[in-house]
Amino acid sequence: MNEQDDYLSDESPSEVRELLEIERRIAGLPLREPGTSLDRRVMRQVRATSWTEKAGLMGLGAAAMLALVAGTAAIVMHNRPPIQGSTLPPPPQSRPINLLGAQEKESDPPRTLLVRQNTSQVTDDGIIGFVGNTPVQRTREQSIQQTWMIDPVTHKRVQVTIPREQVVVKPIQTF
Numbered sequence: 001m002n003e004q005d006d007y008l009s010d011e012s013p014s015e016v017r018e019l020l021e022i023e024r025r026i027a028g029l030p031l032r033e034p035g036t037s038l039d040r041r042v043m044r045q046v047r048a049t050s051w052t053e054k055a056g057l058m059g060l061g062a063a064a065m066l067a068l069v070a071g072t073a074a075i076v077m078h079n080r081p082p083i084q085g086s087t088l089p090p091p092p093q094s095r096p097i098n099l100l101g102a103q104e105k106e107s108d109p110p111r112t113l114l115v116r117q118n119t120s121q122v123t124d125d126g127i128i129g130f131v132g133n134t135p136v137q138r139t140r141e142q143s144i145q146q147t148w149m150i151d152p153v154t155h156k157r158v159q160v161t162i163p164r165e166q167v168v169v170k171p172i173q174t175f
Helices: 013-026 036-048 052-081
Strands: 115-129 134-150 158-169
Touching: none
Parallel strands: none
Antiparallel strands: 115 134, 134 158
16 A cells, blocks of 8 residues: 555545545546647736736735724724823812902902803714605704803802704715
8 A cells, every 4th residue: 555545544434435546546647738729818818907907906905905904903902901001191280269259459340250061962863764865864962051150249159051952954975
């Protein structure tokens, strides 16, 4: 038994031995050289692609590699542990401000202090319908404006809250 026949052991089932014997006989058949007509057809096909098609394929390959690298970098950056030894800038120094007693001159009357805070939230309701073949999207912007007025003499406070909602419906450009 030579090295080629090592896979034909007596332990193999008869069907497997038969298939392996057929495979060995096919592998031993002589191959003929391809003719010149086949070489001409292959060369004609290779020359048929222009340099712009080849450059386009190379650019497509480069874009795929770039997308793969960017995606891998995003995954790696997202999954990496936070850096423990980093130095953060010092927090801003806070100092007390006397807003109620801050008057420039004794002759000026005290002014009412106004404090305003705006809070807003934008919600995308998605596509809500179609106008013809164009999809229509709705977004909502909800905001609250709170204003506190403080009397510097009596220190009484008044709070005014103004809720607002703006609904925007716009067509979406389709490709």
